[in-house]
Amino acid sequence: MGKHGKKLSQQQQQKQQRRGRRAFSYNNEEEEEQQYIEQRDSEKNDDESQEEEEEEVEEEEEDNEISQSPSNNDVPSKFLLYQQSVQSPKGDISYLQKFFLMYVGGRMPLHLQEDFCGTALLSTEWLRTDARRTAIGLDLDIEALKWCMESNLKKVGADVYSRIFLFHGNVLEPLQATLVNFDPQDLGQRITSGDCQNGPDAVLVNSSTQGSLLGVSHKLMKDARLPERDIVCAFNYSCCCLHKRQELVLYFKYALSILNKRGGIFVMDLYGGTSSECQLRMQRRFPTFTYIWEQAEFDVLQRKTRISLHFNLQNQKKKLRHAFSYSWRLWSLPEIKDCLEEAGFRSVHFWMRSMPNSKEIRNIDGFGIGRDIKYEEVTSFQQQDSWNAYIVGVV
Template sequence: MGKREKQKQKHQRGLARGALYYLQDQPDIGDTPRLPPPDELEEADDENNDGEENDDEQEHEGMKNHEHPSDDMPSKFHLYQQSVQSPKGDISYMQKFFLMYVGGRMPLHLQEDFCGTALLSTEWLRSDPRRTALGLDLDVEALNWCMKNNIPKVGADGFSRISLYHGNVLQPLQSKLVKMDPQEQLRNTSLTEDAVNLQAGLLESDLQTGSASEDAESNKKSFPPPRRDIVCAFNYSCCCLHKRADLILYFKHAHNALSAKGGIFVMDLYGGTSSENKLRLQRRFPNFTYVWEQAEFDIIQRKTRISLHFLLKKQQMKLRHAFSYSWRLWTLPEVKDCLEEAGFRSVHFWIREMPDATEIVRTEGYSAAKDVKYEEVTNFQQQDSWNAYIVGVA
C-alpha cells in the first residue's frame, strides 16, 4: 500500500476522546449508545501493520479514498457524536460532583469549552427546562452544524437558552456569537455581553439598540459579570494546550467564569502505559469500522499525534483523518498543580481502569468495561489504560 499524505492538523476543536474511551462502552450514569465519527481511514504501510490489524483494510481494499465528503455520506459530526460522546453520562457525573463539592442548589448554568457541535450543551438543556448553556469553540463549521442539527431537537425554547461562540478558549472575551442567519454568521457581540443577557433572562428585542461597543458598555454597567455553575472541557481537549502557561491561563478563565456562590470545573484525561506507545485500535459496527491511531510518543515533550479514521461500508468509501490532533499528554499532578495555581481551592480525581489495549486491538461494537464506574481516589497504581475526570472546586 502507498503511504498516506499528511493532513493539516486542527487544534482546540474539542472533538476527541482517548483510544480506549472511544473503543469501549461507557457505563456512565444514564449513559446512551454512541456511534463512531466519520474519518478518513488511513492506508497503513505493510511494514507497520500486520495480522489482525490489517484485516479490516484488506476486507475493504476496493473502497475509494475520499478527502472531502459527498452528498451521500453522513456528516462527520453526526458520526462523531454517535461514536465518541456520552452526554448523559457526563451530565450525571457533573451534577453529582456539583452536589458533592458545592451543594446548596441545583446547577443550572453550564459553559462547555472546546464544545465542537455542543452535543453536551444541548443535552444539558433537555435535562431541565430551567437550564442555560454557553458553548465556545474554534471550529465555526461544527458550531453551525450544531445550530442546524442539535439545537432544534431541544424544543421551541432551545435557541433562547443557549449561546454558541466562535473563538479561542485562551481569549474568550474576543469570541463572536454565532448566528443562524447565513448572511451574518458572526455577530459583533462579546461573550461577556451575551452571557449576561442569557442569565438575566433578556431577549434580544428587549435590549437597547446601538453599536456593539455601546451595548457592551451598557451591560457592563448594568449587570454583574456572568457566572456559571459548571465549566467543562471534555474529549481530552486540554491536551491541545501544549504549554504550562497556556494551561494555567485557560484554567484562570474557567475559574473566573464560575459563580461567586461556588462552582466546579470538570475536565477529562486519559493515561496508562499504552498511552505512551504507538497504538492502533479498531472497532466494527454494522455500517462502518472506526479506527483510533496514536503515533509515536515523544517522552521529552510528551506529545503525540492522534488520528481518527473510519470507513463507510454502505458507501464503499474510506474517510481518512476525519479528525486529527497534536496533543501534549498532561499528567495528573501537572493538572492539579495548574488548577491550584489558577485559584481552585481543591482538586479531586475520579478514575476508572480500562481494559488492556493489547487484548482489544479489534472489538465488535461496544463490549468491554460495561460495569466499571468512576471512583474518587487519592492514589492509583499505574495500569495499561485509565480514564479520569478531574474536578476543580471554586
C-alpha cells in the first residue's frame, strides 16, 4: 500500500524484509514521561478538533504531505519519530539479560546480534551497559543503517565504533551481507585522537577489519572475524516479514549456528489476540507529534495483513503518511515453537503479557498506560483481545 494505496514496487517489498515494528508498545522512560506531562500542561489544545484532524488519514493534499528529501530540515526524521514512539531498548535489554541468566547462566552475556536492526537503537543501548560488550546489526535498509551511524552512534561515544559491526543484507542470506563503512575522516580522527579504547574483551578485530571500518575495503559477513553471539534477537515483530515456513526455519537455523556453543539464546517477539485479526486503527499522542498504527483487513487463509505507521507533526502541521509500511504474516505461537524445534533449539519458552483492550486504547494520551504490565513465563494462555509475547529459543 503506497501513499495513495498503490501497489509497492519490488524494491519497496524487499525493504519490508528488513524488520517489523512494535505495534503499540509503551515507552518506560520516566524522564520522557515527565517532559511530556510538563509540556502537555503548558499547552491548551482543542482536543476534539485535533482528534478530528487525526482521523483524516486516507485523503491528504500533496502539499500537506511530508517530503522524505534531506532538504526538509525542519521535519524530524521518520527514524527518530519511530524510535521515540515505539521502541523501549532498556526494557528489552533487561529481559534479554534475564532470559540469558535464567536459561544459560554461568557468565554475563557480552555479544549480541540484532537482526532486522533498522537504526540499531537496541544495539547502541547494549553497548552503553558494559565496555566489554559487542553488537552486530543486520538489516536490509541501508538508509536506516546510515542514519544509525550519523545519529545514534555519535551520541554514545567514540569507543563504540570499535565494538559494533553493521551489515547491510538479507537475514535469509546473512553471510553475503556487506559491512557498512563508517565515515573515514570522522573515524580516523577519533582513532588518532585516542578516543577509541579497546579493552581485551571489547571486540575481535584484525587489521583487515579495521581497514573496512575506515572505508578502505568492503567485507562480507562470511569474511569478518566475529565473536560467537551470546544472544541473537529479532524484535519489533520482524519475523512476520517472513511469509513462508521454510524461510522461518532457515532463519532460525542460521541464528542457532552463530550462537555460542557454551550456551546462548535466540529471542523474538510476537503479538496477537482477537484484535490482531481485524481492521484496526490506534493512535498515541506525544509532545510534538501523534503516532498512528493502522492495520488493514486480515486474510484468514494466508494469515496476512498490511501494517502502516503514520506520524502527524503538530509543530509543522504536516502529516507523514505511510512512513513505514509492511506486509506481514501473523504467525501463531505453536507455529513458531515448531519451527524453532525443527531448526534445532533444545527448548522453547514463552513469556507473555496481556495488553489493554484495543477498543479502550484507540486514543492514548501520554506514556504511562500499560507501564506496570509485566511479562511472565507461561505454559498456557487464554485468548483475549490483545497480547504481546517474547519467545525464547535456548541452545
